[in-house]
Amino acid sequence: MQLCDAMRAENWYPRGLFRSGSPTTPGRRGTPMGFKSATIEGCERSEVAIFAMQVRLKEPTDQAWVESVLRRCWGGSDIVVRGCVYKAADLPALIAGTQEGLCTFAIESDGMSAELVTINALVPAKGIGTALIGALVSRLAANGVRSLSVSTTNDNVNALGFYQRRGFRIVAVLPGAVDQARKIKPSIPLVGYRGIELHDALVLTLTIPKSQ
Ligand SMILES: CC(C)(COP(=O)(O)OP(=O)(O)OC[C@H]1O[C@@H](n2cnc3c(N)ncnc32)[C@H](O)[C@@H]1OP(=O)(O)O)[C@@H](O)C(=O)NCCC(=O)NCCS
Numbered sequence: 001m002q003l004c005d006a007m008r009a010e011n012w013y014p015r016g017l018f019r020s021g022s023p024t025t026p027g028r029r030g031t032p033m034g035f036k037s038a039t040i041e042g043c044e045r046s047e048v049a050i051f052a053m054q055v056r057l058k059e060p061t062d063q064a065w066v067e068s069v070l071r072r073c074w075g076g077s078d079i080v081v082r083g084c085v086y087k088a089a090d091l092p093a094l095i096a097g098t099q100e101g102l103c104t105f106a107i108e109s110d111g112m113s114a115e116l117v118t119i120n121a122l123v124p125a126k127g128i129g130t131a132l133i134g135a136l137v138s139r140l141a142a143n144g145v146r147s148l149s150v151s152t153t154n155d156n157v158n159a160l161g162f163y164q165r166r167g168f169r170i171v172a173v174l175p176g177a178v179d180q181a182r183k184i185k186p187s188i189p190l191v192g193y194r195g196i197e198l199h200d201a202l203v204l205t206l207t208i209p210k211s212q
Pocket residue numbers: 015016019020024119120121122123124125126127128129130131150151152153156158159161162165
């Protein structure tokens with residue numbers, strides 16, 4: 001078994017695995033990062049062996065930490081997504097590194113689609129979010145899930161870029177969706193990143209290739 005096969009089997013995802021070779025600069029767009037990347041298959045980059053991050057499923061002993069992250073980052077476990085309330089603390093979750101990142105997700109009843117309910121990198125721009133998405137997509141693909149959706153808010157331009165760089169496409173813009181969600185969860189703030197008023201949601205979907 002080659003190194004990268006071993007890492008994949010153990011759900012090890014290198015930091016920056018899905019990054020393009022050069023940084024994105026104005027006027028020069030980086031390569032969109034998919035999950036069929038030759039970089040993964042070929043393990044061409046030396047950094048693969050150097051910066052690895054383990055992603056694993058939540059275990060019972062993580063529960064208190066999961067709840068504290070949800071409280072701190074989301075004001076609690078109840079997450080309103082397009083009118084549905086997910087109890088994120090009760091959902092399956094992936095944890096990156098030594099509790100450096102968390103995502104919670106739900107596989108919908110059709111078994112074909114999934115919702116990324118929350119994602120948080122506790123240390124930004126170190127590849128934690130990428131590792132979580134990569135591990136989640138692999139896991140979903142292995143279970144026959146064909147699409148992963150996520151909703152983000154109108155202020156979250158960082159997340160909007162992050163998801164699109166990882167192959168997600170915007171499939172809906174929902175004006176007033178955050179205002180509606182606030183009626184269900186009044187603790188949703190009025191103002192978000194960079195002082196932008198929080199009103200609307202954007203839905204992004206990633207098509208997941210069939211597992212090989
Ligand atoms: C959105 C979020 C999950 C992204 O996670 P992240 O760990 O910061 O993301 P990554 O580090 O994997 O990638 C972010 C950038 O850092 C770069 N990066 C990755 N590893 C790096 C490293 N070792 N050194 C420097 N930069 C690195 C990536 O290239 C990426 O840039 P790109 O998107 O232009 O390619 C994170 O910003 C977050 O938790 N935000 C707050 C919560 C939130 O908004 N969640 C989404 C709600 S819908």
